[in-house]
């Protein structure tokens with residue numbers, strides 16, 4: 096089953112509903128970063144949330160970034176997704192090992208710790224829309240729920256899960272998100288609360304290999320569910336040598352000089368896909384010349 100993100104309408108419920116299957120993207124993320132089980136679970140949840148939020152991006156150049164900066168061993172996670180559903184992830188410390196919690200679950204909250212969650216929506220306007228909240232749980236889903244409630248005044252339910260096998264292979268990954276529309280009647284809010292509180296956990300639904308649509312249908316069996324939009328999701332980095340060239344032109348002259356005279360060249364690594372780009376002394380000299388002209 097290919098990864099996909101869908102948005103849905105539940106009959107008589109004024110809410111935006113999204114669901115995602117992100118297994119292949121998380122498999123790729125794990126390969127790129129060689130991430131441990133706890134890091135994979137934490138970053139995989141962020142990946143699924145970012146993927147669902149990307150459904151609001153409409154123009155080709157629109158971009159959404161999620162930045163988690165924290166004091167836990169993972170240090171930080173960055174997700175960047177575009178309107179085509181192409182997503183890339185940076186895990187600051189992918190190689191961390193934490194014991195499982197007493198209940199046998201992955202200890203994502205200890206891996207993340209305290210810090211901030213920032214959402215940047217770049218919609219091609221002069222200034223991007225930026226919202227930051229404190230990390231309240233570190234379990235990721237709760238942190239997004241808190242973000243939507245406080246930063247966007249949108250009461251939401253966010254459920255995210257990454258299911259790992261015995262050898263840390265990805266069995267499943269995905270989730271769903273339900274966001275109340277402004278003025279949602281109290282009886283509908285009550286109905287949603289009841290449904291969510293009695294719903295099976297997202298992990299157990301993923302365990303049963305349920306597709307995104309099936310998860311929502313399982314929570315609201317008596318309702319008609321309508322598919323509004325669907326998009327493929329793919330782990331894909333858009334880095335290029337040219338981009339890193341431009342990046343080198345932005346850094347301090349002393350640092351480029353150090354690369355030329357001490358290091359004898361530069362090798363830069365993309366944090367999102369681990370591609371290495373080498374620059375020779377000659378190229379670095381050209382970069383310095385160019386940035387001198389611009390200065």
Ligand SMILES: [Zn+2]
Pocket residue numbers: 332333334335365366367368369370
């Ligand atoms: Zn890259």
